[in-house]
Amino acid sequence: MGTRLLELQVNGRTQAVAAADSALLVEVLRETLQLTGTKQGCDGGECGACTVLVDGEPRLSCITLAASVQGRAIETIESLGTQGRLSALQRAFHEKLGAQCGFCTPGMVMAAEALLRRNARPSEAQIREALAGNLCRCTGYVKIVEAVQAAAEARA
Ligand code: FES
Numbered sequence: 182m183g184t185r186l187l188e189l190q191v192n193g194r195t196q197a198v199a200a201a202d203s204a205l206l207v208e209v210l211r212e213t214l215q216l217t218g219t220k221q222g223c224d225g226g227e228c229g230a231c232t233v234l235v236d237g238e239p240r241l242s243c244i245t246l247a248a249s250v251q252g253r254a255i256e257t258i259e260s261l262g263t264q265g266r267l268s269a270l271q272r273a274f275h276e277k278l279g280a281q282c283g284f285c286t287p288g289m290v291m292a293a294e295a296l297l298r299r300n301a302r303p304s305e306a307q308i309r310e311a312l313a314g315n316l317c318r319c320t321g322y323v324k325i326v327e328a329v330q331a332a333a334e335a336r337a
Pocket residue numbers: 220221222223224225226227228229230231232241242243244
């Protein structure tokens with residue numbers, strides 16, 4: 182196992198990073214690039230907290246090798262909204278109390294963002310299906326579903 186120079190496209194910018202062949206995307210995002218919005222909530226592949234988008238599709242960054250996503254468009258929670266201004270989806274999570282402790286929220290928001298891009302007016306069942314891999318210990322999910330529905334209306 183060696184170290185190599187990777188070129189990653191993160192949030193619209195090309196980032197050159199030295200990383201071990203075995204480096205996970207979540208590690209590179211959080212530790213090398215200081216994009217700590219992406220969370221790690223389990224030992225691997227079970228909670229969804231680490232969800233980012235790769236070419237617009239949700240991807241668990243804790244079981245994704247950084248080297249495997251070179252040249253792909255990686256989006257993290259930091260790409261949503263603008264400086265000091267939440268996106269409609271982030272605002273809906275805030276206003277509908279879809280975020281409580283907030284640990285699951287970045288992954289939840291990125292999974293919901295991918296859903297709303299491909300389906301502007303999802304049903305409750307479609308929202309629940311899209312977020313099925315994202316676990317939340319706090320909210321009971323009702324507020325999260327309401328937040329995604331509110332965001333869909335705001336974006337329409
Ligand atoms: S941290 Fe990736 S699925 Fe839990």
